[in-house]
Amino acid sequence: MTNFLVGVVVARELGVTGFGIFSLAWVTYGVVLNVSRGLATDPLMVRFSAVAPDRWRAATTSATGTAVAVGLAFGALSVAVGMTLGGSLGAAFVALGVVVPGMLLQDSWRYAFFAAGQGHKAFVNDLVWAAGMVPALLLAAGNDTVWVFVLAWGGASVLAAGCGWLQSGITPRLDGVGEWLRRHKELGSRYLMENVSNSGASQLRMYGVGGIVGLSAVGAIRGAELLLGPFLALLMGLSLVAVPEASRVLRHAPHRLARFCLVLGGGQAVAAALWGLALLFAVPDSVGRLVLDDVWGPASQLILPVALSVTGAGVVAGAAAGLRALGAASRSLRAQLFASAGYLGGGLAGAWLAGALGATWGSTIAMWCGAVVWWLQLRAALREHAATAEPKTEEFAAIEMRTT
Numbered sequence: 001m002t003n004f005l006v007g008v009v010v011a012r013e014l015g016v017t018g019f020g021i022f023s024l025a026w027v028t029y030g031v032v033l034n035v036s037r038g039l040a041t042d043p044l045m046v047r048f049s050a051v052a053p054d055r056w057r058a059a060t061t062s063a064t065g066t067a068v069a070v071g072l073a074f075g076a077l078s079v080a081v082g083m084t085l086g087g088s089l090g091a092a093f094v095a096l097g098v099v100v101p102g103m104l105l106q107d108s109w110r111y112a113f114f115a116a117g118q119g120h121k122a123f124v125n126d127l128v129w130a131a132g133m134v135p136a137l138l139l140a141a142g143n144d145t146v147w148v149f150v151l152a153w154g155g156a157s158v159l160a161a162g163c164g165w166l167q168s169g170i171t172p173r174l175d176g177v178g179e180w181l182r183r184h185k186e187l188g189s190r191y192l193m194e195n196v197s198n199s200g201a202s203q204l205r206m207y208g209v210g211g212i213v214g215l216s217a218v219g220a221i222r223g224a225e226l227l228l229g230p231f232l233a234l235l236m237g238l239s240l241v242a243v244p245e246a247s248r249v250l251r252h253a254p255h256r257l258a259r260f261c262l263v264l265g266g267g268q269a270v271a272a273a274l275w276g277l278a279l280l281f282a283v284p285d286s287v288g289r290l291v292l293d294d295v296w297g298p299a300s301q302l303i304l305p306v307a308l309s310v311t312g313a314g315v316v317a318g319a320a321a322g323l324r325a326l327g328a329a330s331r332s333l334r335a336q337l338f339a340s341a342g343y344l345g346g347g348l349a350g351a352w353l354a355g356a357l358g359a360t361w362g363s364t365i366a367m368w369c370g371a372v373v374w375w376l377q378l379r380a381a382l383r384e385h386a387a388t389a390e391p392k393t394e395e396f397a398a399i400e401m402r403t404t
Contacts, residue, residue: 002130004229006153009137011223011295014146018088019295020210020219021146025092027203029100029154032074034195036104040066041111042191042243043184046324049115049244050251057170060112062180064172067108071101091147099154105172106157109164115244121167128163132156190329194336201340205347209359212348216298217356223292223299224306224360231275231310235268239317246325257322258382265318272314276307298356305360312367319374328381335377339370 011019044063048056078097082090106129113122136152165171181188210218225232242264249260280303288296316339323332343366350362 001230001233002126002133004226004233005130006133006137006149007222007226007229008291009141010146010149011219011226012291012293013141013144014149015294016216016219016223016298018144018146018219019222020215020217021089021092022149023218023222024089024206024210025096025146025150026222027199027206028078028093029096029103030199031196031203032070032100033104033107034199035074035192036067036070036108037111038192038195039070039181039188040064041108042195042324043180043187045111045115045243046187046247046327047184049247050117053116056112056116057168060115060168060170061173062176063112064105064108064170065174066177066180067104068101068172069174069177071104075100088146091145092150095147095150096154099151099157102158102161103154105161106164108172109161109168112168112170113164114241117244119241125160125164125167129156129160132159187327187329190333194329194333197337197340201344205344205359205363208344208348209351209356212351213355213359217351217359219295220298220356221302221306221360223295224302226292227279227288227299227303228272228275228306228310231272234271235310235314235317238264238268239321242317242321243324246321250325254385257325258378261318261322261378263318264321265315268314268317269311270314272307272311276303276311279303279307302357302360305357305364309360309364309367312364312371315371316367316374319371319378322378323374323381326381326385328377328384331377331381335370335374338373339366342366342369 010022014022040063044059048059051059075097078093078100080097082093082095082097084090085093106125109125110122113119113125133152133156136156137149140148140152206218206221209221246257246260246264249257285296285300288300292299319335320332323329323335343363346362346364346366347359348362350358350360352358354361
């Protein structure tokens with residue numbers, strides 16, 4: 001919801017082109033965020049959910065340190081690129097480089113709290129970020145430059161990152177990064193590729209649309225996605241809980257994992273479809289303009305394909321949670337690479353043929369094709385898990401009979 005608030009304020013203050021520049025910084029942050037999650041917090045969620053507190057604390061120390069290290073490395077690169085580019089776009093990337101270490105640390109605290117089954121602490125941490133963001137956005141509203149809004153958006157995360165340190169009593173350790181990466185190389189490398197292919201496809205699509213159609217088209221697409229913001233907040237929140245909950249289902253009742261994933265994915269898909277219908281038929285133009293101002297006009301034409309795309313993402317989320325819980329990194333990577341290639345290719349081909357509308361329809365079709373692949377991979381992974389579990393069950397039964 002804080003992201004939704006930021007998007008609304010920036011869209012109203014900067015217009016379509018300025019919002020397009022902010023969106024490029026936004027999707028770039030999405031890439032580095034997924035790098036951090038793939039290397040640091042995804043392995044933490046898979047291997048350290050519902051474990052003893054001392055094991056969780058030791059793992060969290062290294063995982064959060066890894067997130068900070070990724071932020072520092074990318075921050076230096078972003079500042080250098082921004083200074084090279086110059087202009088409004090360059091200034092936005094310089095600002096992003098300054099705030100990104102704190103943003104990644106704050107995100108890693110949230111994942112760590114959910115892995116420990118302490119979702120209430122993640123909620124409090126997000127509230128701290130939101131509380132700091134409100135005055136920052138009010139100050140930024142008096143300035144019509146993109147980089148000020150990037151600083152306001154990311155700067156408040158530094159306060160929340162400090163709050164996470166107080167909540168956990170854990171200090172991130174940079175000297176444990178190398179050991180963390182080595183110990184979780186098998187998962188980390190595959191989740192890194194999977195996450196980056198996902199966010200990288202979104203980033204390259206936005207860059208490509210900007211080059212083919214123009215920055216105003218980027219702003220229109222991001223505006224339509226912003227209208228799905230409240231539902232996307234729900235989707236993102238569920239993604240934090242889905243993997244540890246699926247891991248618990250797998251440990252205690254593995255035969256129920258498929259049903260859990262189906263309910264999770266189906267429920268999110270239905271919710272997205274209902275939200276899209278509400279936007280199409282229940283929101284008058286006057287309300288849309290009140291929220292997005294000049295961005296509403298071009299964005300409203302893209303609501304249908306964007307809503308269908310988010311519906312497909314909900315279907316994917318159920319299968320992805322199951323594959324993560326099973327530790328089937330190779331299968332989830334295979335599915336993600338296929339889906340990302342289609343998302344990027346379909347989006348760019350659609351932009352070339354029919355501008356912003358074509359880009360959204362091309363990506364939507366690819367999203368649903370990818371959803372089919374995700375569920376096929378989950379079905380195969382469930383069969384493999386059942387096949388490896390049966391011999392163990394028979395072996396334990398035989399041991400019990402001999403003991404008796």
